Structure formats: structure tokens, C-alpha cells
Amino acid sequence: MSFKKGVDPKVFRAIQNVDMQQLSECTEQEIRPVLPCLVRMGLISPLDTSKKCTTMKVDILTIVSGMELVNSIVALLSIDFHRLETEVKKEQQLRQKGVTLQNDSILIGNLSNTSMALEYERSDMTRRLSILLGELLYVQSQIQENESAETSSYIKPSELFDNDIFAEELSDIICIALxxxxxTLNILTITETLxxxxxxxxIVCRIVANFPDCFREVCTYLIQTGEKQxxxxxxxxxxxxISLLCKMNPSQALSIRSKCVELCRMPxxxxxxxxxxxxNGSDDGDMVAFISGLLLGNDQTIRNWIALFIRTGQKKKGEISSNALQQLRDELLRRLQIIINSSAEGQLVDSLVASPPSNSKRKRST
Known part of the structure; x- marks a missing residue:
């Protein structure tokens, strides 16, 4: 099965609302990204022993019972995490001391006689988890070391993550580890590393799908650590x-947009x-109102922010800002064309004209 990038909105909504009926109607491929969450919910002994909770566990096990991949996740849940946590803490301390050589890893060990991908492939789940966490902590130390180096490559090479064949399982392991x-492991730190x-x-999208309560936190973090332009x-x-996350949870897309404006980042x-x-909407949305609010609003900081975005987009062709600006222009031109086509003999249709609030108040008062 190829690595599916993105999570179906109905699956995320079902996990978020713990809607087993909705999940039971989803296909195996649609459920695949949230399998770690489901298996863990089905196997871990809950504090709530009510009939409703018991029924939910039965429903979950019924949904995942026919999937072969469940066995590998069950094996993950059987690992001695107390011992692993001790090793992870030692690894973190080692990296904090400035030890940045991969072969010095406590979790990975010395791989001088073999490749990491081969070692991972022939190992059991306990060893695979150790290798993955060791790799993440190693990459994290590289990021911190090269934080101020502008010439450093943003995408780090990794034998594990560069192979799409491992992507599904890597996502599962990270979700269970978190x-x-x-x-010991922080979801925001792991997100930054990924x-x-x-x-x-x-993979970040899959992690959030398995931890739906973290959606807002992760999105806010990604925006806060983004660039102003x-x-x-x-x-x-x-x-x-962020785009993948908003496609997974489209009801929050405008809320995330508002956060960009609030923080004046990523226009x-x-x-x-x-x-x-x-x-995605059935109507024309609020694009005109949104852009007008940015350009003509009372907040000088926001006006300067969006004005700089427009100037940057005009100068740097082919860049992110330029592409977004061109798409915005195309959309506004499309809407203008609709208005022109709907205006026979130069007269605007009433439905295309927004009445000022003051007028409507006067009409209601008479």
C-alpha cells in the first residue's frame, strides 16, 4: 500500500467526536492513518468502566479486527516503555552535551557494518522503535547545531525517512511513542524535527489525526515559528x-487564517x-471582505504586513508570495467578471450590492 499523504476529513471528525458509527462506514484505507489511535483505544484498559465505554471498545476492535497491520501496532504496545524512557533520556542528555555523531547514539548503537535502513528492516519492533527515536533525536541535534547557519540544508538526509516504504510504519511508531x-517526548518538538x-x-498530519486535541496547538506553533513573509x-x-492539517479539518481553516493575521505571519x-x-464552500465565501479588511482595517501593523506581502509578490516572480498573489488576483478578476456579466445595461443586480448597515437600521425603524 502506498503512503497516503493526508487524512480524510470524515475520519478525523469521527476520531475527534469518538463516532464509531461513522468510522465503521469508512474503508480500510481511510482508517489506516488513525490505526495507532484506534488499536491503543481498543487494547489499553480504560479508567472508565461504564457500559458505554465497554461498548465503544468492542466497536473499535470490530472495526480493526480484519486488518493485518494491527499486529505490528499490538507488538509496539507490548514494549517495555519504562526502560525505553530511561534510554531516551540518556540519549537526550548525550545530544545536549554536543555529541552529534550518529554512531555515538545509545538508542541506535554502532552501525558501522550495516546501513540503518537494513538494520531497521531486520529488527523487531522494540529495536525499530529505538532506531527511530535515535534518528529523530540525532536530526534534532543537527537542527540545533545548524540553526544559525543559512547554508545548511533544510531537509536532512535520513535512510529511514527517505524511503517511502517505511513511512506508514514510522508514522505508527511515532504516534505510539508520543x-x-x-x-519525555513533546509533540511540538517532534513536529519541528519532522x-x-x-x-x-x-507524518505531522497523521500524528495530529491520532491526537485530535492537539490540532490547534500544532497549527499555532507552526504559524508562530513561521516567517513574517x-x-x-x-x-x-x-x-x-498547515495546509494538510486544514484539509483534514476544514471547519478550522478560517480560524487558522485568523491566527496568521493575528500573528502577522505567513500571509x-x-x-x-x-x-x-x-x-470548498457552496457560496462565494468572504474573500473580498477578508482582503478589504486587511487593506482598509484600523490596525496599521496588519496593513503594513499585507502591503509588504503584495510588494514582495510583485517583485519576486515564482516565489511563494508571488504565486499566492497571482491566485488572489485571478479569483478577484473572476468575481468581477461575474458581476459585469450579471449587470445588464450597466445596472448592478440588487443581490450583488451590499447595503450599508446604517440604511438597514433606518428601514427597520420606520
Whole structure:
């Protein structure tokens, strides 16, 4: 099965609302990204022993019972996480001391006689989990070391993550590790690390699908750590991750757009989210009102921010800002053309004219 980038909105909504009926109607391929969450919910002993909870567990096990991949996740849940946590903490301390050689890893060990991909492939689940966490912590140390180096490559090479064949299982392992080691592993730190790896945005999307309560937190973090004006590879990857998350949870797309405006960061993303929302909606959306509010609003900081985005988009052709600006222009021209075509003999149709609020108040009062 190929690595599916993105999660179906109905699956995310079902996980978020714990709607087993909705999940039971989904296909195996649609459920695949949230399998770690489902298996863990079905096997871990809950604190709630009510009949409703018991019934839900039975429903979950019924949904996943026919899937062969469940066995590998069950094997993950059988690992001694207390011992693993101790090793992870030692690894973190080692990396904090400035040890950045991969072969010095406590979790991975010395791989001088073999490749990491081969070692991973022939190992059991316990060893695979150790190798993956060791690789993530190693990449994390590389990021911190090269944080100020502008010439460093944003996407880090990795034998594990560069192979799409491992992507499904890597996502599963990370989800289980985050669930079982919540104090040692931080979802935001893991998210930042994954952005520097192949398939990073897609894996981040899967992680959030398995931890739906973290959706807002992860999106806010991605925006806060983004650029004020998207001018680098860094912003492109972040925008890709946020876009996947908003496609998975489209009801929050405009809320995430508002966060971009509030923080005055990633304007091209804000425009793109608006365009995608308008395409998915049944009406024309609020694109004109949104852009007018940015350009003509009372907040000088926001006006300067969007004005700089427009100037940058006009100068740097082919960049993220330029592409988003062109898409915005095309959309506004399309709407203008609709208005012109609907205006016979130069008269605007009443439905295309928004009455001022003051007029409507006067009419109601008479």
C-alpha cells in the first residue's frame, strides 16, 4: 500500500467526536492513518468502566479486527516503555552535551557494518522503535547545531525517512511513542524535527489525526515559528503541513487564517486558505471582505504586513508570495467578471450590492 499523504476529513471528525458509527462506514484505507489511535483505544484498559465505554471498545476492535497491520501496532504496545524512557533520556542528555555523531547514539548503537535502513528492516519492533527515536533525536541535534547557519540544508538526509516504504510504519511508531512517553517526548518538538525530513508534513498530519486535541496547538506553533513573509524553503514546508492539517479539518481553516493575521505571519498561507475555503464552500465565501479588511482595517501593523506581502509578490516572480498573489488576483478578476456579466445595461443586480448597515437600521425603524 502506498503512503497516503493526508487524512480524510470524515475520519478525523469521527476520531475527534469518538463516532464509531461513522468510522465503521469508512474503508480500510481511510482508517489506516488513525490505526495507532484506534488499536491503543481498543487494547489499553480504560479508567472508565461504564457500559458505554465497554461498548465503544468492542466497536473499535470490530472495526480493526480484519486488518493485518494491527499486529505490528499490538507488538509496539507490548514494549517495555519504562526502560525505553530511561534510554531516551540518556540519549537526550548525550545530544545536549554536543555529541552529534550518529554512531555515538545509545538508542541506535554502532552501525558501522550495516546501513540503518537494513538494520531497521531486520529488527523487531522494540529495536525499530529505538532506531527511530535515535534518528529523530540525532536530526534534532543537527537542527540545533545548524540553526544559525543559512547554508545548511533544510531537509536532512535520513535512510529511514527517505524511503517511502517505511513511512506508514514510522508514522505508527511515532504516534505510539508520543502516547506512551508524553513527558519525555513533546509533540511540538517532534513536529519541528519532522519538518526537516522527507514526508515530514504528511507524518505531522497523521500524528495530529491520532491526537485530535492537539490540532490547534500544532497549527499555532507552526504559524508562530513561521516567517513574517514566506521567502524560504522553511516556510514552504510549514505551509504544506498547515495546509494538510486544514484539509483534514476544514471547519478550522478560517480560524487558522485568523491566527496568521493575528500573528502577522505567513500571509501567502492566509490567502491560500481563503481560496481553498471558497472552492470548498457552496457560496462565494468572504474573500473580498477578508482582503478589504486587511487593506482598509484600523490596525496599521496588519496593513503594513499585507502591503509588504503584495510588494514582495510583485517583485519576486515564482516565489511563494508571488504565486499566492497571482491566485488572489485571478479569483478577484473572476468575481468581477461575474458581476459585469450579471449587470445588464450597466445596472448592478440588487443581490450583488451590499447595503450599508446604517440604511438597514433606518428601514427597520420606520
Amino acid at each position: 502516547a506512551e512517553l508524553p513527558i 519538518l526537516h525530513l522527507h514526508n515530514g508534513p504528511a 514566506e521567502e524560504s524553503k522553511l516556510s514552504m514546508v510549514r505551509a504544506s503541513a 501567502a498561507l492566509a490567502i491560500t486558505l481563503s481560496l481553498e475555503h471558497n472552492q
